[in-house]
Amino acid sequence: MFPERSQDRLMPAGTKRFRTEEARMTTPAPPKLWQPPLRGLALAAQKVPQLALFVLMVISLVYLGLGVGVLLLPLVVAAVRKLANRSRRLAHVWSGVRIAQPYRELPPREPGFFGRWRRCRQLLSDPATWRDMLWTIADPVVGTVLALMPAALLVYGLEGLVFPFVWDDLVSAGYDDHYAGLIHVHGETGLRTWLMPLVGMVFIGLGLWAGPKLVTAHGRFTRTLLGPRSSAELAARVGHLTRTRGAVVDSQAAELRRIERDLHDGAQARLVAMGMNLDAVEQLLDSNPEAARALLMETRDSSSKALSELRDLVRGIHPPVLSDRGLGDAVRALALDSPLPVDVVVDLPGRLDAPVESAAYFAVSELLTNVAKHAKAGRVWIDIRHDRDALRISMTDDGVGGAAASAGTGLRGIESRIAAFDGILAVNSPQGGPTMATMEIPCALFSPKTSSS
Amino acid sequence: MRIVLAEDLFLLREGLVRLLTAHGFEIAAAVDTGPALLDALIEHRPDIALVDVRLPPTFTDEGLRAAIEARSRIPGLPVLVLSQYVEQLYARELLADGSGGVGYLLKDRVFDSRQFIDCVRRVAAGGSAMDPDVVVKLLAGNASDAPLGRLTAREREVLGLVAEGRSNAAIAGRLGVSEKVVTKHTSNVFTKLDLVPSDDDNRRVLAVLAYLNS
Numbered sequence: 001m002f003p004e005r006s007q008d009r010l011m012p013a014g015t016k017r018f019r020t021e022e023a024r025m026t027t028p029a030p031p032k033l034w035q036p037p038l039r040g041l042a043l044a045a046q047k048v049p050q051l052a053l054f055v056l057m058v059i060s061l062v063y064l065g066l067g068v069g070v071l072l073l074p075l076v077v078a079a080v081r082k083l084a085n086r087s088r089r090l091a092h093v094w095s096g097v098r099i100a101q102p103y104r105e106l107p108p109r110e111p112g113f114f115g116r117w118r119r120c121r122q123l124l125s126d127p128a129t130w131r132d133m134l135w136t137i138a139d140p141v142v143g144t145v146l147a148l149m150p151a152a153l154l155v156y157g158l159e160g161l162v163f164p165f166v167w168d169d170l171v172s173a174g175y176d177d178h179y180a181g182l183i184h185v186h187g188e189t190g191l192r193t194w195l196m197p198l199v200g201m202v203f204i205g206l207g208l209w210a211g212p213k214l215v216t217a218h219g220r221f222t223r224t225l226l227g228p229r230s231s232a233e234l235a236a237r238v239g240h241l242t243r244t245r246g247a248v249v250d251s252q253a254a255e256l257r258r259i260e261r262d263l264h265d266g267a268q269a270r271l272v273a274m275g276m277n278l279d280a281v282e283q284l285l286d287s288n289p290e291a292a293r294a295l296l297m298e299t300r301d302s303s304s305k306a307l308s309e310l311r312d313l314v315r316g317i318h319p320p321v322l323s324d325r326g327l328g329d330a331v332r333a334l335a336l337d338s339p340l341p342v343d344v345v346v347d348l349p350g351r352l353d354a355p356v357e358s359a360a361y362f363a364v365s366e367l368l369t370n371v372a373k374h375a376k377a378g379r380v381w382i383d384i385r386h387d388r389d390a391l392r393i394s395m396t397d398d399g400v401g402g403a404a405a406s407a408g409t410g411l412r413g414i415e416s417r418i419a420a421f422d423g424i425l426a427v428n429s430p431q432g433g434p435t436m437a438t439m440e441i442p443c444a445l446f447s448p449k450t451s452s453s
Numbered sequence: 454m455r456i457v458l459a460e461d462l463f464l465l466r467e468g469l470v471r472l473l474t475a476h477g478f479e480i481a482a483a484v485d486t487g488p489a490l491l492d493a494l495i496e497h498r499p500d501i502a503l504v505d506v507r508l509p510p511t512f513t514d515e516g517l518r519a520a521i522e523a524r525s526r527i528p529g530l531p532v533l534v535l536s537q538y539v540e541q542l543y544a545r546e547l548l549a550d551g552s553g554g555v556g557y558l559l560k561d562r563v564f565d566s567r568q569f570i571d572c573v574r575r576v577a578a579g580g581s582a583m584d585p586d587v588v589v590k591l592l593a594g595n596a597s598d599a600p601l602g603r604l605t606a607r608e609r610e611v612l613g614l615v616a617e618g619r620s621n622a623a624i625a626g627r628l629g630v631s632e633k634v635v636t637k638h639t640s641n642v643f644t645k646l647d648l649v650p651s652d653d654d655n656r657r658v659l660a661v662l663a664y665l666n667s
Contacts, residue, residue, distance in 0.1 A: 336590070
C-alpha cells in the first residue's frame with residue numbers, strides 16, 4: 001500500500017524524480033488563452049479531497065493511542081503524499097515552478113502491528129509530514145481564492161455581456177438593483193445597462209491577462225508550503241551524497257578486486273607458463289627439435305589467449321571505442337554487437353565528461369543485456385540526447401514488460417551507478433510491455449575536439 | 454611491393470619492419486603519428502598501408518581516420534588496419550566506400566607470419582582480410598536474419614571464411630575438402646542469400662560483407 005515501488009519511491013530532496021512521460025518534457029510551453037481558467041478550476045477541485053484528508057489526518061492522530069490510528073495513519077499519509085506530489089507536478093507542468101520532494105527516505109517496512117507502529121513514528125518524525133498536513137488545511141483557504149479567480153473573472157465578464165439582454169426580465173421578476181464596480185444600474189433598460197457589456201469585457205480581459213499569473217502564484221504558494229526548507233534540503237543532500245559516495249567506493253573496490261583477480265588468474269598466469277615453456281624449449285632445442293617446435297606453438301597460442309583475456313578485461317574497464325569516439329559511437333558499437341536489432345539515435349554535438357560517459361555507457365550496456373536476456377523483444381530503440389544541462393537516454397523495447405527495479409540487482413546497480421552523478425533512472429514496464437527505461441544525468445557537454453588530421 | 458607502416462610502439466614497429474623486410478617487402482616509410490601517416494601516404498603512394506588504429510597525438514582512432522581520409526584522397530589505396538581490439542563499427546566504416554583493398558585484423562594475427570603475410574598480399578592485390586573476430590560478430594549481429602538461418606552449419610562456416618576474404622582454394626585447404634565441394638557450398642550460400650554469384654574472389658567477398666553489413 002505504501003508507495004515503495006521504484007516509480008513512486010520517496011526520494012530525498014535534491015534528486016529529481018520524474019515519471020517517464022515527463023522525461024522528455026521541455027520547459028512548459030506558454031499556456032493557451034483558455035487554459036489558465038480551466039487549470040484553476042482543476043486546482044480548486046483538488047481542495048475538496050485535500051480538506052477531507054486533513055480531517056482524516058486529525059482523526060488518525062487523535063486515535064493514535066488506540067489501534068485504529070496506527071492502522072489508518074500510514075494510509076492517510078500515503079494518500080496525502082500522493083496528492084501533494086500531484087500538486088508538485090502540476091506546479092511544474094502548469095507554472096514552471098519546480099518543487100523537490102522533501103520526504104526522508106523510509107527504511108523497508110516491517111511486518112506486524114509493531115512494524116506499523118514503527119512506521120507511524122518514522123512518518124511523524126519527518127517534518128515534511130507536518131508541513132504536508134499544514135498544506136491540506138492552509139491551501140484550501142488561500143489556494144482556492146487564487147485558483148478560482150481566473151474562472152470567476154471570466155464568468156463575471158460573461159455575465160456583463162449578456163446583461164442587457166436579460167435585464168428587462170430580471171426587472172419584471174422584481175430584481176432591479178445591480179452593482180458592477182462603481183456603476184449602479186437601477187430600473188428600466190438605459191445607458192447604464194448598455195455599459196455593462198463594456199465592463200464585462202474589461203473583466204474578461206482582466207481574467208485572461210491575470211489567469212497565467214494567478215496559476216503561477218498558486219504554484220509559488222504551493223512551493224512555500226510543499227517545498228523543502230533549505231535546512232531540510234541540505235540535510236537530505238548530505239544524506240544522499242553520503243549514500244552514493246558509499247556505493248561508489250564499494251563498487252570501485254569490488255571492481256579493483258575483480259581486475260586484480262582476473263589479471264592474477266589470467267594473463268599473469270599465462271605469462272608465467274609461457275616463460276616456463278620458453279625455458280623448456282631452450283633445453284629441447286638441440287635434443288628434440290620436434291618437441292621444441294610443438295612447445296613453441298603452444299606458447300604462441302598461450303600468448304594469443306592472454307591477449308584476448310586482456311582485451312576482454314580492458315573492454316570491461318573502459319571500452320576503447322568509448323575513449324576513441326565518445327558515447328554515441330560506443331553505443332552504436334554496442335548495438336551492432338547485440339543479437340537484437342537496435343535503432344540508435346544520437347544527438348550529442350560534443351563530448352561528455354569521461355566519468356559520465358563511462359557510467360552512461362555501462363548503464364546502456366546493462367539495460368541492453370537485460371532486454372536481450374529477459375524481454376523477448378523483437379526490436380530496441382535507443383535515443384541519446386543532451387538537453388537542458390542533462391544527458392537524457394531512453395531505451396524502449398517491444399518485449400513482454402514486467403521489469404522492475406526492485407526485482408533484480410541489474411536495475412538497482414544502474415540506479416546506484418548513475419546516482420553518483422545525481423542521475424536518475426525511471427522504468428515504465430507494464431506486464432505485456434512495452435518497456436521504456438529513461439535515464440537523466442545532469443552534466444555539461446563539451447564542444448567537440450578539433451580533429452588534428 | 455612498397456609499404457607505408459604506421460605504428461607508435463617502437464618494439465612493434467621494428468618487429469613489423471623486420472618481418473616484412475624478411476618477406477621481401479620494401480618499407481617506404483615507418484611513421485608513428487596520424488598526420489605523419491597521411492603525409493607519407495600522399496608522398497609515397499605505396500602499394501599498401503599498414504596502420505595501427507590508435508596513434509598519437511590523440512591516442513584515439515587517429516590511425517583509422519587517417520586511413521579512411523587517405524582512401525578518399527587516393528581512391529583504391531589498399532589499407533590493412535591493425536588493432537588491439539576489433540569493432541564492427543570500424544569495420545563498417547572501412548568497408549563503407551564499397552571498393553576492395555581493405556583489411557582489419559587483430560594485432561595477434563601477426564603471430565602467424567605466414568597467414569599474416571598472405572593477408573598483406575591479398576589486401577595489396579585489392580582483396581580483403583577481415584579478422585575472424587569481426588566476422589563472428591557480423592554473423593552474430595545478423596542472428597535474426599531469416600535467409601542466414603536457412604544456411605547449414607557447413608555453409609555458415611564457408612560464409613564466414615568467404616567474409617574473412619579467403620579464396621575457394623584457401624577455404625578448401627582450411628576445411629580439408631576439395632575445391633569443387635567449396636564451390637558448391639558457396640554457390641548454395643549465394644543462392645540462399647539471393648546474392649549475384651561471382652567468380653571474382655574480391656567481388657564475392659564484397660558482396661558477402663555488404664550483405665552482412667546491411
